[in-house]
Amino acid sequence: MDIQLKSRVKCIDRPVGEVSRLILSQTTREITDMVVRLDANGREIVVPVDGNTSVRPGPEVVLLYPVDRLEGMPGFRRGDWEEVEVAEFAPHLHVHQGEVLAKFPEAERDLSRRRFFFWASNAIGALITLPLVWPVFKYLIFPLYKGFDNAWVRLGKADRLPAADSPVLLEFTRTPKEAYMVNTVKKTAWAVKASPDLLKDVYKGDPERVFKEADGQPIWENKGVEYIVYSGKCPHLGCAYRWDETDKRFICPCHLSIFKLNGELVSGPAPRRLDTLPVRLADGQVEIIDAEYKAGEHGKKRIV
């Protein structure tokens, strides 16, 4: 039979008090002691539950020794004990939350020791994670900033372009090596065989004429070529725009940016004029460098 709270406690000679708490060993998950509140002075003492303890119906706990033995037993100090959760002790004990206490570990009283181990563990955690930060960052950004591809790409035979000042959309195929495989992408650009007036008009600005590497090294200048090629992407947000033959202007269907034949913005949300590409004539073929510029920005910033 189990010891219950509020049971009367008797020594062999006379009654002494009642059970006020039970004490559990977290190692064995058995009740090892009980706290007895003495009738005489209300003092609480810790009494071991062992072979000398017997439980009788009543309920009544009988200690099989005389009352003098209780003198030597330690007083109950609440701070030495902690409440344990019901879940932690076995159901066969038939006790409820708050009735059972366990010894608070002696070692855990020393706060400076706890603080030392806490910081030591944190330092070790940092030793494991911090060395990974840089490698993981480098690993993830590896393909982000590649150099530009300045290879010349054939657009088509020059003599296939119609009379001066009427643009045509030319499709070309690129096969860039992307990471671990060769990818095939179809791209477009607008090409114009330009009259001297148009050439002057378009190439008057430096950014339209001179092309530079990311580090500022000039790579090409559109000089002495009678062709103009515009990147097929609208500088607003990258849509494919069209040529409107009746009004002689480029129109982007996405947000209705309108550009003149010389690339200048007439109206609409585009932040800048059309992007000219480096162009040259080789073996009767129009060739370009397939550059791309960041959409939506005022300046012409190369990204591919």
Next chain:
Amino acid sequence: MLDIVYKWIDERINLKGLQNKMLNEPIPGGARYAYVFGSALLFIFAMQIVTGILMMFYYAPTVDHAWQSIRYIMEDVDYGWLIRGIHHWGSSAMVVLLVVHATQVFLWGAYKKPREMVWIVGLLLAQVVIGLGFTGYLLPWDQKAYWGSVVGIEVAGVVPVIGDFLARFLKGGTSAGVLTLNRFFVIHVMILPLSLMGLAGLHLFLFRKAGPAGPYKGEPAELERKKEFFFPKQVYKDSVFMLMVFAALVGLSYVWPPELMSKANPAASAFDPEPEWYFLAIFQLLRLPIFAGQWGEFVGAIVVPGLFFGLLFSLPFLDTRKERHPLKRPIATGGLVVFFVSMLVLMGIAVSTREALFHHDEKLSALGMEIYYTKGNCAACHVIAGLDEEIRGAPGGAIGPALTDEADVDKRQVGGFLEWQIMHLKDPAKLSPGSIMPPAAAVGLTENEMIALVHFLGDHTKGLPGKGMEAFKKKLETASAAGAKP
């Protein structure tokens, strides 16, 4: 600032209480380094998740790009070797620590009442870890991966009745290829990791319910007096060990980065069926004559390991004595010793036969070359680009597959190379269904001649050094002249 956030959350969900519940777990007898293995396993699992996710940034689970993408990770991407290295070595480390963890629980009798469920879930976890190792092995899609996994799948195929279905299910059809890689990928990165998380959560939950077993000896009152909370000292000890594991993984990745062999080639007649080291024992078991044949394979590959795990699962019910001291449980401890010794013996045999089977032997290769071009007349049907022209003045026949790349097959683990080639020479149609190549016996090749031939195949890109080649050609000429006479 952090304090304010903490307080804010605490007010709402009693963070303090939760934290106390997690951290103030009493450990009978106090914190010890003996208890670090479970936490270390959890740590490696976390590392595997992190490195696995990172690899998925670049890995492509398709047969035409898996290998290239791994090569990209290893050779191009910054620190790709480190990420893959930690993942590769982490998988081995997980198996090692798993064995250590389970062995300790076994020796300390910690599987006994009331911790039976913790033990059983732990065994399930072990199987998930093994499954992760097996499925991950295929993903790089190199020769080793491909052939290792094909052999593994075939093992599943020997199960009676459902075997064929199982093998087809794993392969996604009749042969290992496009869908097999997809299936292994999804099992490796979704199904098993999710199962592992769920089971690990359950394992921990059950463990906390039942409480740590504590040392197997010592007075309960004494252990109770010396108890400590999980936090901070055990946490500290766990972290010290985690740091050691981490340093070991990084060190191993640096010294021995995981390799990537040539791309998987299902047509290559040379393969290397060696599995990961932790499957070596069972691999060797299957080589024993008693486990030959379909039923033998079933017994060796399924029944024996099945019985072993069955025994482990029923252990807490077979052994219900309270005694936990390993020296007072002679049967259990003795069984463990027998188990380890036999595992080590099997692995030792597997490793030593592997090394004995193939080594470069110039004399043998030269003999093999002679057989190839004369007695075997292999050049009638096969091409060895370059060498044929040099020796016979004309390329070989095109009836059989070219053997030009045969020598590029990895030689590090060539046990499989020699064995397979010999098996193939003896009965080509058995290993390459539909092959019309005549068996070696029909050509009159002896066992030794076959061995020489295979050494030549494994060596031929080196050719013979200048003088040797001249002498060799002369010898061939006289041989063919003699052959032309009658």
